[in-house]
Amino acid sequence: MEKKILIRGNEAIGEGAIQSGCRAYFGYPITPQNELTAYMAKRMFEVKGVFIQAESEIAAINMVFGASLTGVRTMTSSSSPGISLKQEGISYMAACQLPGVIVNIQRGGPGLGNIAGSQGDYFQATRGGGHGDYRTIVLAPYSAQEMFDLTCLSFQLADKYRNPVMLLSDGIVGQMIEPMRQNWDTNDKNIEWKVRGEDWILNGCKGREPRMVRSLLMEEGELEKLNWELNRKYKKMEEQEVRVDLWNIEDAEIIIVAYGIAARIGKTVIQRARRQGLKVGMIRPITLWPFPIQVIKDIAQKVKSFLVIEMSLGQMVEDVRLAIEGKRRVHFCGRPGGSVLEVDEILDKLREISNLK
Amino acid sequence: MKKVFSYPESLKKTKFSYCPGCGHGISQRLVAEVIDEFKIREKTIGIAPVGCAVFAYNYWNFDVTEAAHGRPPAVATAIKRVLPDRIVFTYQGDGDLASIGAAEILHAANRGENITVIFVNNAIYGMTGGQMAPTTLLGQKTWTTPWGRKAELSGYPMKISEALGQLDGVHYIERVAVNNPENVLKAKKAIKKAFKNQIANKGFSLVEVLSMCPVGWAVTSVEALQWIEEKLIPVYPLGVIKDKSKST
Numbered sequence: 006m007e008k009k010i011l012i013r014g015n016e017a018i019g020e021g022a023i024q025s026g027c028r029a030y031f032g033y034p035i036t037p038q039n040e041l042t043a044y045m046a047k048r049m050f051e052v053k054g055v056f057i058q059a060e061s062e063i064a065a066i067n068m069v070f071g072a073s074l075t076g077v078r079t080m081t082s083s084s085s086p087g088i089s090l091k092q093e094g095i096s097y098m099a100a101c102q103l104p105g106v107i108v109n110i111q112r113g114g115p116g117l118g119n120i121a122g123s124q125g126d127y128f129q130a131t132r133g134g135g136h137g138d139y140r141t142i143v144l145a146p147y148s149a150q151e152m153f154d155l156t157c158l159s160f161q162l163a164d165k166y167r168n169p170v171m172l173l174s175d176g177i178v179g180q181m182i183e184p185m186r187q188n189w190d191t192n193d194k195n196i197e198w199k200v201r202g203e204d205w206i207l208n209g210c211k212g213r214e215p216r217m218v219r220s221l222l223m224e225e226g227e228l229e230k231l232n233w234e235l236n237r238k239y240k241k242m243e244e245q246e247v248r249v250d251l252w253n254i255e256d257a258e259i260i261i262v263a264y265g266i267a268a269r270i271g272k273t274v275i276q277r278a279r280r281q282g283l284k285v286g287m288i289r290p291i292t293l294w295p296f297p298i299q300v301i302k303d304i305a306q307k308v309k310s311f312l313v314i315e316m317s318l319g320q321m322v323e324d325v326r327l328a329i330e331g332k333r334r335v336h337f338c339g340r341p342g343g344s345v346l347e348v349d350e351i352l353d354k355l356r357e358i359s360n361l362k
Numbered sequence: 363m364k365k366v367f368s369y370p371e372s373l374k375k376t377k378f379s380y381c382p383g384c385g386h387g388i389s390q391r392l393v394a395e396v397i398d399e400f401k402i403r404e405k406t407i408g409i410a411p412v413g414c415a416v417f418a419y420n421y422w423n424f425d426v427t428e429a430a431h432g433r434p435p436a437v438a439t440a441i442k443r444v445l446p447d448r449i450v451f452t453y454q455g456d457g458d459l460a461s462i463g464a465a466e467i468l469h470a471a472n473r474g475e476n477i478t479v480i481f482v483n484n485a486i487y488g489m490t491g492g493q494m495a496p497t498t499l500l501g502q503k504t505w506t507t508p509w510g511r512k513a514e515l516s517g518y519p520m521k522i523s524e525a526l527g528q529l530d531g532v533h534y535i536e537r538v539a540v541n542n543p544e545n546v547l548k549a550k551k552a553i554k555k556a557f558k559n560q561i562a563n564k565g566f567s568l569v570e571v572l573s574m575c576p577v578g579w580a581v582t583s584v585e586a587l588q589w590i591e592e593k594l595i596p597v598y599p600l601g602v603i604k605d606k607s608k609s610t
Contacts, residue, residue, distance in 0.1 A: 029444055055443045059436065060469035067433035067466070071409075071440030074427055079440075097430050207425040207441070209448050211404035217419045218427040219410075 008187045015179045017149045018108055018172065019044035021156030022080050027106070028054035029072035029079040031065040035087045036120040037176035038110035042082065062087040066094030066107070073103040074218050076206035078160055082108035084176070085126050086117060088134070095169050096135030100220035100231070104163035106156070108172045110179040113343030121343025122176030122266055127320035130173045131294040138232050140239045142170045142246060143293040145264040149183035155291070162246060166238055167205070173293060175316070177266045177345070248291035249300050253279070257286030259358060260304060262325050263314045264290050267346060271314055274351045283359055293321070301328040310334040310358055314351055317341050334361070370394040372403045374423045380414065383583025385573030388540040389482055390418055392550045393453065396557050397424065406449040407441055409434040411458035414488040418453055432463025435470035438477045449560055451478035457487045460496040460522040467526065471566050474531030478556045479568040481523070485594060486578035496520035499597055519597050523570045527604040533565040535603040539572035541590040545600070564607065572598060
């Protein structure tokens with residue numbers, strides 16, 4: 006029989022990483038993700054992996070870079086200001102085609118902001134964040150169960166594409182304690198992923214030619230060649246890796262688009278709205294990049310309008326508008342700065358939208 | 363007849379692209395010779411920095427990665443922790459190690475990481491055209507100190523090896539120079555010791571190499587050799603800064 010356990014979102018990420026074979030974790034203290042670092046300190050010791058509390062987020066991401074090029078599955082985690090510091094390293098990993106998982110338990114910003122859960126880092130996460138032409142896959146869990154499941158998926162996708170993957174959550178999902186299925190049999194043998202790196206890792210050149218891992222490409226045309234190669238990979242991600250949760254869309258006239266904690270609130274809103282006779286459904290992007298453009302386009306043909314809800318001033322709403330290409334009205338309801346969206350304020354907005362001619 | 367000297371296997375059969383009179387070619391060859399002598403080429407992973415020395419990956423004939431500016435000690439830490447039986451070293455310039463990467467070197471040293479660091483101090487940023495480095499001498503003219511480095515504006519020449527020597531995690535630090543054959547031989551001895559320490563799991567070892575940058579200093583190659591003797595060594599004296607195996 007399937008066993009359920011109570012677990013905090015941040016710790017579910019940690020266990021997902023351990024069960025995915027992650028054996029090198031590097032962290033630095035920052036709220037609201039500290040439970041994850043503490044969990045990894047204990048679990049890495051138990052599984053004889055590498056745990057280092059780095060001197061900074063910058064050092065931590067560069068340790069991920071170093072660990073990744075030896076072929077081990079590796080992860081770092083932080084929260085918004087710390088993720089800003091990691092961007093240079095993520096860009097280097099993307100350039101060198103090194104897999105790795107970066108967890109962002111978002112807090113309010115800009116600046117030092119506050120320590121409440123927020124969704125202000127969508128632009129940073131989905132637009133690369135660091136310098137140069139690159140992409141990272143971004144997964145957005147909305148429950149403890151998904152913290153675990155999508156962490157496992159992050160490692161698989163990172164390996165599949167030899168690319169950094171970002172798990173973008175927030176302080177609320179990170180701190181919540183919820184039931185989760187304990188199916189620890191997701192060991193590496195059962196997970197579909199290529200055995201890592203026999204042809205690209207650095208582990209000493211015994212029995213083979215020496216290898217180099219680098220992103221400085223000074224010869225004429227050399228860098229452009231890499232950029233096009235990366236682009237082919239990104240196109241493949243766009244074709245194959247879009248994941249989305251559709252909810253109550255069959256008869257819907259208004260579609261709420263939300264991810265992460267905002268989607269949790271949105272589902273409550275939809276239940277109440279339907280009791281009041283409003284036909285509302287939800288598109289919940291699980292991959293924020295690649296974004297479910299086609300799904301939104303298709304559904305747009307059948308509904309009247311869209312409402313994007315985010316715990317920010319409105320970031321994902323731009324992607325929804327780009328997907329719809331002006332064919333439907335796209336409304337927005339959001340709260341920035343770590344303030345939680347109220348069910349009633351979203352319901353008011355829905356009524357206002359449904360009254361529009 | 364016994365062969366006593368040959369082209370190192372750890373160097374690729376290619377030409378160095380460094381400026382005439384530059385010291386990097388000497389230091390990088392010394393590293394290659396030492397790796398050959400310990401027969402560790404096939405288990406060594408080198409980390410090149412950002413700066414002129416980044417091109418080391420074109421010259422060394424073993425696994426090499428490049429790290430972001432200043433971050434080689436963090437990258438080396440992770441590689442060595444994951445693969446403790448490999449030989450891991452960083453090769454960093456003064457801008458990389460003592461300026462942008464000051465935090466990373468300090469903490470790798472303090473953790474006593476069992477890695478080897480070759481720290482090339484030529485008192486200038488070479489690759490970007492000759493700006494002031496933390497190690498630039500007082501009065502030294504650079505692109506960003508057009509009237510010479512002034513302490514009140516830019517602080518003092520940074521003796522980072524002495525600073526690192528204060529840390530309990532450090533096993534061995536020595537400062538050498540590559541400006542004449544005698545010093546080159548001493549430099550090789552120190553580099554050899556720094557690798558030997560790692561092989562023997564003794565912990566963090568660093569060799570600071572005072573090195574020529576005639577283009578950055580706006581002097582001739584020959585003058586650069588003298589400049590090290592007359593200007594650099596008085597501020598950065600040669601010798602062992604710390605050696606745990608000698609202190610009892």
